[in-house]
Amino acid sequence: MDGFKEQILKFENHLELLAKNFLPTSSSLQVISDSIKYSLFSGGKRFRPLLCFATAELFELDPEKTIPLATAIEFIHTYSLIHDDLPCMDDDDLRRGKPSNHKKFGEDIALLAGDALISEAQKILVQAYSGEQNFKDLFVEFSDSIGVQGMIAGQVLDLRLTDTNFDEMKEIHFLKTGQLIKLAIKGVGYLVGIDSEKLNSLNDLSLNLGFAFQIKDDLQDFMAGDESDSEANMVNVIGLEKTQHLIQSLSKDIKTTLQTFSGDPSSLQALIDYNLNREN
Amino acid sequence: MDGFKEQILKFENHLELLAKNFLPTSSSLQVISDSIKYSLFSGGKRFRPLLCFATAELFELDPEKTIPLATAIEFIHTYSLIHDDLPCMDDDDLRRGKPSNHKKFGEDIALLAGDALISEAQKILVQAYSGEQNFKDLFVEFSDSIGVQGMIAGQVLDLRLTDTNFDEMKEIHFLKTGQLIKLAIKGVGYLVGIDSEKLNSLNDLSLNLGFAFQIKDDLQDFMAGDESDSEANMVNVIGLEKTQHLIQSLSKDIKTTLQTFSGDPSSLQALIDYNLNREN
Numbered sequence: 001m002d003g004f005k006e007q008i009l010k011f012e013n014h015l016e017l018l019a020k021n022f023l024p025t026s027s028s029l030q031v032i033s034d035s036i037k038y039s040l041f042s043g044g045k046r047f048r049p050l051l052c053f054a055t056a057e058l059f060e061l062d063p064e065k066t067i068p069l070a071t072a073i074e075f076i077h078t079y080s081l082i083h084d085d086l087p088c089m090d091d092d093d094l095r096r097g098k099p100s101n102h103k104k105f106g107e108d109i110a111l112l113a114g115d116a117l118i119s120e121a122q123k124i125l126v127q128a129y130s131g132e133q134n135f136k137d138l139f140v141e142f143s144d145s146i147g148v149q150g151m152i153a154g155q156v157l158d159l160r161l162t163d164t165n166f167d168e169m170k171e172i173h174f175l176k177t178g179q180l181i182k183l184a185i186k187g188v189g190y191l192v193g194i195d196s197e198k199l200n201s202l203n204d205l206s207l208n209l210g211f212a213f214q215i216k217d218d219l220q221d222f223m224a225g226d227e228s229d230s231e232a233n234m235v236n237v238i239g240l241e242k243t244q245h246l247i248q249s250l251s252k253d254i255k256t257t258l259q260t261f262s263g264d265p266s267s268l269q270a271l272i273d274y275n276l277n278r279e280n
Numbered sequence: 281m282d283g284f285k286e287q288i289l290k291f292e293n294h295l296e297l298l299a300k301n302f303l304p305t306s307s308s309l310q311v312i313s314d315s316i317k318y319s320l321f322s323g324g325k326r327f328r329p330l331l332c333f334a335t336a337e338l339f340e341l342d343p344e345k346t347i348p349l350a351t352a353i354e355f356i357h358t359y360s361l362i363h364d365d366l367p368c369m370d371d372d373d374l375r376r377g378k379p380s381n382h383k384k385f386g387e388d389i390a391l392l393a394g395d396a397l398i399s400e401a402q403k404i405l406v407q408a409y410s411g412e413q414n415f416k417d418l419f420v421e422f423s424d425s426i427g428v429q430g431m432i433a434g435q436v437l438d439l440r441l442t443d444t445n446f447d448e449m450k451e452i453h454f455l456k457t458g459q460l461i462k463l464a465i466k467g468v469g470y471l472v473g474i475d476s477e478k479l480n481s482l483n484d485l486s487l488n489l490g491f492a493f494q495i496k497d498d499l500q501d502f503m504a505g506d507e508s509d510s511e512a513n514m515v516n517v518i519g520l521e522k523t524q525h526l527i528q529s530l531s532k533d534i535k536t537t538l539q540t541f542s543g544d545p546s547s548l549q550a551l552i553d554y555n556l557n558r559e560n
Contacts, residue, residue, distance in 0.1 A: 024429050032428055032436045083395065088366075088387035107368035108439050111391070115363065115398065116428040122402040123423035126416060136410050143403035148312055148396040149304050156312045159388050 003267060007053045007063055008046055014067050015040060015074070022120060035105040035113040039078050042096050047213070047271070048073045051184035054267035055202075058258070059192040068128030069187045073180055075121035076146050079114040080180075086110060089159070090229065118146075129191070138190035145179040154179070164237050170211065172232065177217075178210030185209070185268075198261070205257045212250040213275050219243055220280065251276050283547060287333045287343050288326055294347050295320060295354070302400060315385040315393040319358050322376050327493070327551070328353045331464035334547035335482075338538070339472040348408030349418075349467045353460055355401035356426050359394040360460075366390060369439070370509065398426075409471070418470035425459040434459070444517050450491065452512065457497075458490030465489070465548075478541070485537045492530040493555050499523055500560065531556050 019040060023033035049070035053063040085092040085100035086107060093103050102110035125142060129135045144150055154175025157168070185206035189199050215234045222235040222243075230236055235243045251272050258265035299320060303313035329350035333343040365372040365380035366387060372380050382390035405422060409415045424430055434455025437448070465486035469479050495514045502515040502523075510516055515523045531552050538545035 022428065024433060028440065029428075029433055029436055031440065032432065036428065079395075083391060086368075086391065088382075088391060102368075109436070111363060111366065111368060112432050112435055114395070115359075116432045118395065118398045119402060119423045119427050122399060123420060123427070126406070126419045126423075130410065130416050130419070136406060139406045139410070140403060143399045143406075147399050147403070148302065148309075148316065148392075152312065152392050152396045153304055153309055155392055156309055156389070160308065160311065 003270065004050055004053055008050070010064070011046065011049050011053075011067060011070060012041075015071060018071065018124075031105060031109055032113060032116070035101055035109045036116060038104060039082050039095075039101050039113065040074070042098065044074075044077075044096070046070075046074065047275075048077060048180055048184040050271055051181065051206075051209075051268070052188055054271055055185045055188040057267045058261055058263040058265050059188065059194070060263055061188065061192050065191060066188050068124050069191065070184070072121040072124045072142070073184050073187070075117045075124070076151075077180055079117035079121075080151060082110050082114040082117075084155075089155075092228070132191065134190040134193055138187060141190070142183055142187065145183050150179045151176060158232055161231055164231060166234075166238055169232065169234055169237050173211050173214040173234075174207050177214035178207040181210030181213060182206040201257060201260065205254045208250050209254050209272065209275070212247050212254070212272075215243055216247055216275055216278065219247070220278075247276060283550065284330055284333055288330070290344070291326065291329050291333075291347060291350060292321075295351060298351065298404075311385060311389055312392060312396070315381055315389045316396060318384060319362050319375075319381050319393065320354070322378065324354075324357075324376070326354065327555075328357060328460055328464040330551055331461065331486075331489075331548070332468055334551055335465045335468040337547045338541055338543040338545050339468065339474070340543055341468065341472050345471060346468050348404050349471065350464070352401040352404045352422070353464050353467070355397045355404070356431075357460055359397035359401075360431060362390050362394040362397075364435075369435075372508070412471065414470040414473055418467060421470070422463055422467065425463050430459045431456060438512055441511055444511060446514075446518055449512065449514055449517050453491050453494040453514075454487050457494035458487040461490030461493060462486040481537060481540065485534045488530050489534050489552065489555070492527050492534070492552075495523055496527055496555055496558065499527070500558075527556060 019037055023036060025033070052066040052070040052073070056063040056066045081095060082101045084090050085095055086102055092100050094100060101113060105113070122139070122143070125139055129138060132138070146152070154172050154177075157172045158176060161168070161172070182203060186199060186202045189202045194202075218234040221229070222233055222240070234246075238246070254272055255265075255269055258268055299317055303316060305313070332346040332350040332353070336343040336346045361375060362381045364370050365375055366382055373383050374380060380390075381393060385393070402419070402423070405419055409418060412418070426432070434452050434457075437452045438456060441448070441452070462483060466479060466482045469482045474482075498514040501509070502513055502520070514526075518526070534552055535545075535549055538548055
């Protein structure tokens with residue numbers, strides 16, 4: 001992760017500037033600005049932005065070019081956490097060790113903060129990339145991935161989960177977690193303008209990485225004794241050993257696929273290893 | 281309204297086809313598809329789409345060209361009603377005489393249905409108009425109007441309203457109701473490619489029409505004895521007579537401004553009269 005310190009610093013600066021520009025400053029609207037900033041700058045790992053920068057490196061693209069994509073993805077990630085934590089969803093009082101957005105600002109403001117982040121994310125994409133050749137494809141894929149056949153479908157399946165099996169869990173993880181990880185990697189592919197075969201290859205490897213990322217989360221939750229979403233925890237479906245093995249084998253497969261690209265995959269490989277070994 | 285019967289029929293057919301295409305059909309996701317369809321086809325007046333078609337007539341643009349814009353606006357209107365009705369917002373059990381979305385499908389599904397409509401609306405705009413000369417301006421104005429400085433700002437002000445005065449109420453109405461009415465009219469201006477002076481003129485007249493539309497709603501609520509949002513009802517701020525006079529005078533001003541355009545304003549005038557005289 002150290003290799004991206006400078007890039008992440010640039011990203012954080014960009015986010016802060018952006019927040020200053022798009023958030024209202026009048027006192028009567030301070031609460032919604034504070035609510036959005038609270039969740040945007042809450043110490044997240046910025047794993048998806050890091051994936052954008054590492055994928056840019058693979059294709060020898062200036063990582064700066066991917067900052068708007070990384071920002072839009074982080075906005076959607078943030079909105080999904082705010083809405084997921086609401087009482088009518090997972091009803092979580094804490095997020096990253098701090099009160100969740102609605103605990104701090106009220107459910108109404110949290111709801112609106114999430115809503116605002118969705119449309120702002122898509123605006124960022126248009127402002128940055130509407131002149132690009134693959135803009136329409138990128139935008140439609142982005143919208144579909146976060147929409148009712150993507151992330152939201154994953155939420156619905158998760159909410160209505162009754163008896164769990166491996167295939168169903170995999171589908172939920174592909175939809176809920178995989179879509180944004182996919183956008184972070186495949187989205188850069190659109191910006192570079194790679195052919196459809198390579199896009200498909202990025203599609204598959206990034207969905208698998210999203211899957212590996214989510215079951216690593218499941219593993220961490222299991223180890224920490226966190227039972228909050230135990231029904232949808234892969235460890236409870238296939239057991240501890242098989243889950244550990246699955247993360248290993250997914251990571252190995254992704255690394256192998258990365259070798260088929262001509263560029264330097266070392267940063268992406270480092271992020272895959274980071275996921276394998278992370279303790280949070 | 282009769283002059284647009286054919287156009288509205290086309291619009292409804294378009295919406296139904298679109299819903300078939302973008303909504304999932306698998307049994308496990310039926311609930312979210314049903315939830316979205318329930319609110320999209322709930323007997324709304326389609327006032328904003330009608331404004332698009334009438335504005336197209338003013339500029340001699342084929343109204344078909346405005347159907348995606350009208351659809352995107354109707355999606356945002358629908359999302360805003362679903363989220364507004366949630367218990368943490370206005371807590372309304374009924375909408376248009378039927379159970380509100382969350383009463384029928386649960387709060388979690390209603391929340392997700394609203395979320396899905398936001399990103400889908402913006403996708404529709406990109407799919408239809410990304411090749412247009414003014415696409416970026418149209419898209420950014422659309423996003424800003426529904427965002428944290430637009431509709432959402434109006435919601436926040438309304439939620440946190442303490443003592444009401446005319447100016448504050450006007451600001452809320454401009455933000456909450458005015459933005460989508462503005463997009464329906466000014467959005468067509470972008471598609472036609474009129475100059476910035478004319479865009480500004482459309483901007484002002486459409487915000488005033490949104491204001492007139494909202495205080496007509498206030499008047500109807502007052503007459504019906506509906507006290508559900510009485511604090512934010514203009515009749516309770518300036519009185520019955522002044523409210524009636526204000527609607528009349530706003531309508532007259534808008535009609536006068538419409539005369540400055542060279543095209544045929546009769547359909548837009550008919551919609552202004554419809555608002556003046558409507559009983560629901």
